[in-house]
Amino acid sequence: MTTGDDLEGLLRDLAPQVLAAVVRRYGHFDLAEDAVQEALIAAAEQWPDRGLPGHPKGWLITVASRRLTDQLRSEESRRRREETAVAADPGPPATAAPADEQATDRDDTLTLLFLCCHRELSPPSQLALTLRAVGGLSTAEIARAFLVPEATMAQRISRAKQRIAAAGATFAPPPAGEWAGRLAVVLHVLYLMFNEGYAATSGPGASRPELTAEAIRLTRAVHRSLPEDAEVTGLLALMLLTEARHPARTTADGSLVPLAEQDRSRWRRDLIEEGTGLVTGALTTGPLGPYQLQAAIAAVHAEAQDPGGTDWPQILALYDLLERVAPSPVVTLNRAVAVAMVNGPQAGLDVLATLEGDDRMAGHHRLAGLRAHFRELAGQPEAALADYRLAAERATSLPERRYLESRAARLAGLG
């Protein structure tokens, strides 16, 4: 234990294990989660000076249990409640790790993820609670990541915990019949966490915690619990292959660089290698799913030394499969790019035309932006210019609006 980063990493790894142990002993997920946060803070304050305790996890469980029982007792004295829980003694601190502890810890992390990604919660609440209860992030860090005041995030997390309690959820894996559906929700939350972090650019967000790193860390944990699940593997591969492009995706001033113009020598070869290996393995063991297919598409992009070397027919074949397995307007939008690259811009425009009637997509800046791009390739600069301007008007993010404005300016001869 030499640096603050090591300590933070250790505490974050232990956080879900400690929470699981405390919840299993006392119930009260809501209060237990607060007690574990307090124990983590106490450890971060005391350990650097006093040195690591002999069994850090046991120390955290003991401290969190004490906080929890203190709180339950004080509520008891006020309201004469919680009798059974208070009667339970915290017991001696855990000192030795049982042989099967590692496997239990892995399952506990997964069970906690199921609880935090409860269906009663909205995706933003699932995300916030997962970061705190499983990721061990403080409310202040999560608030910074989502650019909201700490009080707002604290309220969101506490409300999420109340909802889970009201729904009668307990710390147990979902029943067999619900398992696959619940896992899909967990994976979706991890996917959202990754995307939220990936979209963060420099500037005001420069100090935001690395949500992509956190998403990859938690997905690795799920992958360790479920190494045979092809979609879990696919999601991990997708994250690694996407993260590999991170160093090349923005310029020094925070402007976005489109895929075709990125300096591919800056892509992370280590992540590409690991991601490609994972997705190749998953695709051969199946069953096929949307994360594996998206990862496979990212892998095809990654293997091209330059944009001209991209195997677009293969990417199109993968999008055709993806559209069959998990149809959505966003998939169709992305498939249009592959169609345009293989069959020409007019074919791409024809695909986009099928989205015009979709309420979710019709007003979307990415639809107008792509239409502009295809029209530019098709030699219709005036129509393209109008579409770039429309896309810029509809953009929901400043870097995307700046990108679309710069495209429009270039076409108008102003760039």
Added chain:
Amino acid sequence: MKYMLLIYQNPATWRDLPEPDRQAIMSDAGALMAELTATGEWVGGEALADPSTARSVRVRDGVPAVTDGPFAEAKEQMVGYCIVDCETQERAVEIAARWPDARLWGMEVRPLLSPDGVEM
């Protein structure tokens, strides 16, 4: 997604309202703020001093011209704003419709541009 709700009022009609009506507007706004705080949607907000206290600033050829009064000459002026973080624009509009000023004057709902973005 964050939205700014711009609150518009006609200062003259506000002044002429009976005191209980003004009280009701203030307490309705306070109750709605408390509710949005509880749901974790409230990000922040401020009330502005009377538009007559505004100074408008324009710089032309490097020379600042400062005039008294608000930038846009209109009967209805922006008198405050709040920022909410909610899932859809429909929800932001629903909140705006419950803001008491909407009953007498009007509210404008504008999405905030995110500082984040994904390359295309």
